[in-house]
Each structure stands twice: as structure tokens, then as C-alpha cells.
Amino acid sequence: MSAPVTGQEKEEAMSEESRKPKKGGTVTWACAPGFPPAVIFPFTPAERMGTRNIYEFQMLMYRPLYYFGSRGTPDVDYDQSIGEPPEWSEDGRTVTLRIKPWKWSNGETLCADNVLFWVNLMKVKGDRYGEYVPGYFPDNLTSYGKLAEDTVYFTFDKAYSKKWVLMNQLSTITPLPKAWDRTADGPADASGGVADVPAVYDYLMAEQGDIIDETNEHRTRWADSPVWSVVSGPWRLKSYTLEGLVTFVPNEHYSGPDKPYLDEFRQVPTFSDDEEYEMLKAGPRGEGAVQVGYLPLSFASEPTTDPTVGGANPLGDHYTLVPQAAFCIRYFCLNYNNPTVAGKIFKQTYFRQALQSTLDQDGAVRDIYQGYAYRQNGPVPMVPETDLVSPRQREGAWPLPFDVERAKQLLEANGWDTSTTPAVCVNPGTGPGQAGEGIPAGTRLSLSLRYVEGRPALTTLMEKYRKDAAAAGIELRMEEVYGSVLVAEDAPCVPGPDSPCLWELTCWNGGWAYHYPSGEILFRTDAGGNFGHYSDPRADELIEASVTSDDLDALYAYQDYIAEQVPVIFTPNFPIRLFEVSNDLGGFGPVNPFGMINPEKWYYLEDD
Numbered sequence: 001m002s003a004p005v006t007g008q009e010k011e012e013a014m015s016e017e018s019r020k021p022k023k024g025g026t027v028t029w030a031c032a033p034g035f036p037p038a039v040i041f042p043f044t045p046a047e048r049m050g051t052r053n054i055y056e057f058q059m060l061m062y063r064p065l066y067y068f069g070s071r072g073t074p075d076v077d078y079d080q081s082i083g084e085p086p087e088w089s090e091d092g093r094t095v096t097l098r099i100k101p102w103k104w105s106n107g108e109t110l111c112a113d114n115v116l117f118w119v120n121l122m123k124v125k126g127d128r129y130g131e132y133v134p135g136y137f138p139d140n141l142t143s144y145g146k147l148a149e150d151t152v153y154f155t156f157d158k159a160y161s162k163k164w165v166l167m168n169q170l171s172t173i174t175p176l177p178k179a180w181d182r183t184a185d186g187p188a189d190a191s192g193g194v195a196d197v198p199a200v201y202d203y204l205m206a207e208q209g210d211i212i213d214e215t216n217e218h219r220t221r222w223a224d225s226p227v228w229s230v231v232s233g234p235w236r237l238k239s240y241t242l243e244g245l246v247t248f249v250p251n252e253h254y255s256g257p258d259k260p261y262l263d264e265f266r267q268v269p270t271f272s273d274d275e276e277y278e279m280l281k282a283g284p285r286g287e288g289a290v291q292v293g294y295l296p297l298s299f300a301s302e303p304t305t306d307p308t309v310g311g312a313n314p315l316g317d318h319y320t321l322v323p324q325a326a327f328c329i330r331y332f333c334l335n336y337n338n339p340t341v342a343g344k345i346f347k348q349t350y351f352r353q354a355l356q357s358t359l360d361q362d363g364a365v366r367d368i369y370q371g372y373a374y375r376q377n378g379p380v381p382m383v384p385e386t387d388l389v390s391p392r393q394r395e396g397a398w399p400l401p402f403d404v405e406r407a408k409q410l411l412e413a414n415g416w417d418t419s420t421t422p423a424v425c426v427n428p429g430t431g432p433g434q435a436g437e438g439i440p441a442g443t444r445l446s447l448s449l450r451y452v453e454g455r456p457a458l459t460t461l462m463e464k465y466r467k468d469a470a471a472a473g474i475e476l477r478m479e480e481v482y483g484s485v486l487v488a489e490d491a492p493c494v495p496g497p498d499s500p501c502l503w504e505l506t507c508w509n510g511g512w513a514y515h516y517p518s519g520e521i522l523f524r525t526d527a528g529g530n531f532g533h534y535s536d537p538r539a540d541e542l543i544e545a546s547v548t549s550d551d552l553d554a555l556y557a558y559q560d561y562i563a564e565q566v567p568v569i570f571t572p573n574f575p576i577r578l579f580e581v582s583n584d585l586g587g588f589g590p591v592n593p594f595g596m597i598n599p600e601k602w603y604y605l606e607d608d
Contacts, residue, residue, distance in 0.1 A: 021586060021603035026264040029599075030279050030293040031056065032577075033270045033454040034483025036244045037219075038211050040228050040237075041204050042174045043121055046528050047491035048211055049130030050510065051576065055596045056267070060235040060248060061228075063256070065097070065115060065173040066166065068515055070598055072590025074327055074384070076166065079257050082110055082175055082232070086166060092159035097170070099150045102255035104177045105231045112146040114175035117191035119144060122172070124197040126528075129172075133520045133527040136547075137169040164547045167516035179230045180204060212488045217242065234260055234600035244269035250600075261587070261603035272454040273298055283318045284582035291582040292602075295321060297574065298456035303371040307575055308383065311371070319580040322588060323372070326576040326595040327381050327514050331568035332451070332507035333532040339495040342447055342504045344438030346532075350414045351436075352566040354407035356400045358469040363402065364572045368460050373574035378563030380517040380555070382573065384593060388517055390556035390563075399564045407472035411445070416473060422446040423473030446475040450490060451507040453480035458509045461572070476505070483508060492531050505569075506531075513576070513595045518546045519558055523567055534567040 035052040039045075042058045067080040078085055084098040102110045119138050126132035126139075138144065144154045156165070181190050183203045188196040205211075207227050209218025222228045223237040231237075234256065235248040246267040250260040270276045273296030284291045295315065304311030313321040334346040345351050361375040374383055377393040377400075392398050408418045415427030415435035425435045425443040435443070451462050459480065466476045481489075490506035493499045512522055512529060520543050521529040525536075542558035563570075576595050581588050587601040 019586070019605040019607075021261055022606050023261055023603075024263045025261075025604045026266060027262055027291045027585065027599060027602055028266040028268055028289065030270050030276055030290040031267050032294060033272050033276070034452050035487075036269055036484060037240075037246060038216070038484060038488075040208050040219075040222050042176075043118070043125070043128070043201075043204075044130050045128050045211070046130040046531065047488055049529065050487065050508075051513070051595055055513075057246070059233065059596060060265075060599070061231040061233045061237060061251075062174055062176075063233045064171065065099075065175060066171050067596075068167075068171065069592040069594040069596060072593065074386075074593045083170070086162075086170065088162060092162070093157075094153055094155040095165065095170075096147065096151060096153045099152070099175070100255070101150065102232060103253045104179075105229070105236060105251050105253045106177070106179060107253065108178060110175055110232060111149050112152045113191040114177060115152050115173060116144075116146060117176040117178075117181055118173050120190050120194050120197050121176075121201060124194050125201050128201075130528045131172045131521055133524050135524075136520055137172060158548070160548050161550045163550060164516055164518055168518060168520070168547075171515050175232065177230045177232070180227055214484060215242070234258065235265065238264070248599075254600075258598065258600045260600040262599065265599045265602075273456055280315050280319065280580055284584075291585055292588075293319075293580045295578040295580050296456070297369050297372055297578070298460075300370040300372055300578075303366075305371055307372045307374060310578065313580075315580050318583060320583055320588075322579040322581050322591060323575040324577040324579060324591040324595070325383055325593070327384065327517075327593050328511055328573070328576060328595065329376055329379060329381055329514075329517075330509075330511035330571045330573045331376070332449075332505060332571060333490075333568055334505055334534075335490075335493075335501065335503050335532050336535070337492075337494060337501050337533040338504055339501060341439060341443055344436065345443075345445070345447070346504075348414070348436040348439075349565055350410045352569070353400055353564075354410040354472060355469065355474060356566045356569050357403045357407040357410070358472050358474065359465055359569060359571065360402040360468060361570075361572045362397065364461050364464070368457050368464075369572060369574055372578065373572040376570040376573045378559045378570065379519055379522065380559045381514065387552065388555060390560050392556075392560055393563060399560075400566065402468075404468055404471045407469075407474075411473055415439075416445060418473030421470045421473050422475035444475070445473055446477060447504050448479065449476045449505040449507065450479045450481050450486060450503065452483040452486055452509045454483070455509055458507070462507070490531075492528075492533060494533075507571070511571075511573075515594065517559075518555065519543050519562065520547060523562060532568070536565065536567070539565065539567070 037057040039048045039053050042062045065083045067077050070077045070080050087096045123138050140157050142155050142157050182188050183199045188200050190196045190200040209216040219240045223239050234254045236251045238247040238249045240246050248265040277299050280293045301314040302312040308325040310321045310323045336346050365373045380389050416423040417426045423445040427434050428441045430437050469476050490503040493501040495501040524543050545554040546558045584605050586605045587603050
């Protein structure tokens with residue numbers, strides 16, 4: 001989606017072009033509340049797979065094999081990538097990759113072993129990596145290995161979509177240094193085979209401390225660690241305080257383009273949208289000032305007609321508003337593995353359709369988000385506009401518009417008495433018109449929905465949702481929870497003695513940022529990003545078709561099925577960040593459509 005450039009924007013662009021970048025200085029970024037970095041090892045488990053951990057922290061230090069979107073387009077940026085463009089065999093099954101001779105910060109050269117180290121980890125410990133999907137990479141390889149010190153190959157079990165392999169399979173690889181290939185007893189060989197992988201993995205996980213503990217003191221030692229201080233990206237960690245202040249300095253040995261101008265890049269925690277706004281109101285100069293922050297949606301002073309451009313900026317005296325419309329979807333999860341009757345209710349398609357029908361997306365876009373949002377009909381992002389969205393979903397609210405009366409009818413037609421809230425199951429069983437397997441007579445339709453605290457716009461949305469769902473007979477017991485605690489406690493789980501798995505509905509105000517929206521990470525059975533453990537054989541079949549063919553009809557069939565089945569509840573989408581950028585800071589754009597940040601490109605402008 002594009003928009004005309006205004007006269008003011010042209011003037012600002014000309015002003016920046018006429019002023020030269022200044023070397024040095026510190027930029028402080030006030031981050032979104034609730035999610036301090038908890039994981040430094042980029043082999044991140046699902047419960048910590050989030051924007052804050054990966055895009056704002058790990059990727060500054062540890063570059064993935066392929067880097068996406070840094071020039072403002074939804075493509076691979078090969079200049080920023082460690083890997084050269086893939087080369088395919090004639091039969092479309094074998095891909096060969098050459099690794100650029102970049103340097104690690106300890107002087108070692110990046111090499112094939114660094115790539116194989118990661119792949120061997122996935123081969124053995126894939127179920128602890130948030131983007132792993134059983135049956136796909138590396139399970140779908142018949143062989144892989146090193147052809148030369150700078151070259152690896154992967155042979156797949158059949159021909160897949162080459163775009164999908166690049167965007168969703170090879171993109172999962174982050175080369176790891178030899179310095180990490182060790183245990184507490186000394187060097188190991190996880191890059192040469194899989195035998196040492198379990199011990200190496202356990203060592204690296206222990207070196208970062210307890211990733212669930214909010215007071216993990218290991219974080220204060222990460223910067224000086226002989227493990228985590230070895231980096232490939234443009235930044236290295238200088239310090240991480242117990243209070244959550246993260247400071248980066250340039251990696252002097254960085255081999256890629258766009259070496260940092262700044263002396264330091266600091267990330268300060270915030271605990272609410274209100275605190276963020278007060279920090280920005282104080283301006284970008286002086287003690288404790290921030291040069292980059294975000295405009296909380298609840299403080300947008302005037303509505304906008306285009307969320308990718310934005311409207312009037314209430315902080316415009318000192319900051320420029322830069323929306324980052326990422327290629328993502330937003331939703332909240334249902335726990336299909338909940339061993340109580342709640343898990344049985346979630347498995348009923350009619351109930352999920354009723355629950356989706358009581359969420360007023362269009363009203364929220366207009367009244368809560370001031371036009372800085374847009375409805376999300378299914379599992380493929382509606383913005384930026386692409387031909388990847390199915391024709392049925394491009395216009396209107398298909399398949400499940402806001403309709404409380406329809407929600408009531410769905411429940412009544414399937415054995416629920418909605419004359420009271422919560423509704424009561426009056427027709428149990430698995431036949432037509434009955435509530436479904438495992439739902440006994442007398443069950444009350446009352447469920448717990450936990451959501452992240454500190455976000456007033458989300459709180460307003462959840463309160464209206466509670467009222468509208470109640471009007472259909474669904475009682476939602478709302479609870480606000482600190483974000484980092486929420487995602488740790490309401491994590492993918494399998495019921496057992498040490499895992500009661502009792503969470504029901506959870507909303508972290510986010511969703512998933514895609515490279516290619518084929519869905520295997522989110523909705524395929526047992527996938528790493530499938531937080532609620534949704535499983536549907538038909539969905540698995542359609543996902544498989546979408547990754548083995550470049551025909552968009554296969555992608556359309558998958559997404560239309562998911563939109564009607566609603567394995568998650570889709571919520572209004574909005575830019576991943578409404579950046580507020582100090583007016584004397586250059587190099588900020590174009591913004592990355594996949595959600596990454598590139599502070600190595602930011603600089604202060606020389607005075608006129």
C-alpha cells in the first residue's frame with residue numbers, strides 16, 4: 001500500500017539530505033512494556049518466541065543465514081545475508097549454499113560448520129525450537145552436509161516450492177560459532193554430527209540461566225560471557241542490568257554492510273503505555289530522554305485513514321511518526337490440550353465460530369484504534385496488500401463478521417441454552433444438534449481469558465469483547481497479566497504430572513510475523529508455533545499442498561479453510577510499532593516489513 005508524499009514530507013526529506021550524518025552518540029529506545037529479553041541463545045523455544053527476544057535483541061548480535069526486508073521490501077536482502085543466493089539442482093530437490101567469509105567477533109571465519117551446527121541442533125532438539133515443524137526442515141532432508149569449508153548442501157525428500165524453502169525453511173538457520181560448540185567439560189563436535197548435541201544444548205541453555213525466571217541474574221553476566229560475547233552481527237552486548245536496561249555497542253569486527261554510526265544503542269524498559277507516553281512528552285534531549293519510542297494507540301489524538309502512513313502526531317514538535325506495518329497477523333490462542341471440559345469445548349468448530357462472531361473488529365478499528373488498525377479475516381496478512389490473500393477475504397468481513405445473534409444461534413443449534421449467561425449445556429452428545437464429545441449436561445459456558453497488562457487499547461477491546469460475548473451466552477473471565485509472565489505460563493504444553501496445562505484462552509496482543517504465509521508453523525499438527533496444539537487432518541493436507549506448489553490456489557484453499565475453522569480468534573491488526581523518532585535522527589527508514597530493526601543505520605544529523 002502506498003500514499004502520496006506530502007509537501008511537508010518532501011521538505012523533511014530534503015532537509016535530511018542536506019545535513020550530513022554525524023559519527024557517534026547514543027540512541028535510547030523506550031521499548032514496549034511487559035517483554036524484557038529473556039533468551040540470548042537464538043535457538044529460542046516457543047514460549048519465548050517473540051518480537052522483543054528475536055528482532056529487537058538476538059538479531060542485532062547473531063545474524064540469520066538469510067536476512068529479510070532491511071531495504072523496505074518483503075524480500076531477502078542478500079547484501080545483509082551471510083548466505084549467498086541458493087543454487088538448485090535440475091530436479092529441484094538439492095540446494096547448495098555458499099557462506100560468505102564474514103568474521104565472528106573473536107576472529108574466526110564464518111563457515112559451513114557454523115551452519116551445520118544449527119541444523120544438527122534442529123535434528124535432535126527441534127521440539128525445543130519455536131519454528132520447528134515435525135516433518136519439515138530438517139526432517140524432510142534425505143541428506144545434508146559440507147561440500148567445502150564455505151559450502152553446504154541440503155537434499156530434500158521431494159520437490160517443494162523454492163520460494164517456500166528459502167522464505168520459511170532456510171530462514172530458520174542462524175549460524176553458530178565454534179566457541180559455542182562445547183560442554184562444561186570442554187570442546188565438543190555438535191557441528192560434525194549429532195552425538196554431542198544433547199550435551200551441548202544443555203550447556204548453552206544453562207549458560208543463559210532460567211529463561212522463565214523474571215529475576216534471572218545470568219542476564220547481568222551475558223555481556224562478559226565467553227559464549228554470548230562471540231557475535232556475527234553489527235552489535236555486541238555491553239551490559240544488561242537487573243532493572244532491564246540493555247546496552248549495545250558496535251561489533252568492531254562486523255563484516256557486513258551498514259556498520260554502526262552510533263557509539264551506543266540503549267533499550268530501556270517501560271511498564272505501561274502511560275509511562276511510555278510521559279517519557280516521550282519530555283522530549284529527546286536531557287537526562288533520561290529517549291530518541292526512539294512508540295506512540296501508544298490509546299494516545300493517537302486524531303483518527304487516520306491509512307495505518308501505514310498515520311495521521312496527526314501529538315508528539316510532532318520533537319518526533320516523527322513512522323508506522324511499521326509488518327507482514328503479520330494478530331490473534332489469541334485456545335488451549336486444545338486443556339484436560340478439563342474447556343479443552344473439549346474448544347474442539348467444537350461451532351463454538352469457535354460463535355466466539356469469533358462476538359469480536360467486533362470493525363468497531364474496534366474505528367472507535368478504539370482510531371483507524372490505526374484493520375480487520376483480520378484469516379491467517380494471511382491483509383496489509384500490506386498482496387495477491388497472497390484469497391479473493392474471498394480481500395473485501396468485506398467473510399467468513400465471520402461481528403454478529404452476536406448469529407453466535408447465539410450457533411450455540412442454541414448445538415445444545416446450549418443461551419437464555420442465561422453463562423449458557424448451559426442442555427443437549428449433550430455427539431449427534432446433530434448436540435454439544436459435542438466430552439461436554440456433559442449442565443456444563444456452563446464460562447472460560448478464562450488472560451491478556452497482557454499495560455496496554456489501554458487492548459484492555460478496552462477486551463472489556464467490550466467480554467460484554468458482547470456475554471450477550472451471546474459466553475462468559476469470559478478476564479485477567480490482566482504481565483506480558484513476560486503470561487507467555488511463560490500460558491505456553492504450549494502437554495498435560496502431565498509436572499504440567500497441568502490448565503490455561504484456557506490467552507492474548508499477548510500479538511500473533512505471528514511471516515516470511516511466507518503458508519501456515520505450517522502455526523497450524524500444522526505439533527508445529528513449534530502452534531501454541532494451542534490445534535490439530536486437523538484436513539488442515540494438514542491443505543498446508544502440505546501450499547508448501548509443495550507455487551500455485552496460489554493452494555494457498556487460497558488453505559487460508560479459506562482456516563478462516564472458517566478459526567483455530568485461533570483473529571483480532572484487529574495494526575502496525576507492529578508506531579515509531580516516534582527524534583527529528584534530528586537520520587537513517588531510520590525505510591522500515592522493515594518483517595518487523596526487524598536496524599539501528600546500525602541510524603545516525604544523528606550534523607547541525608545546519
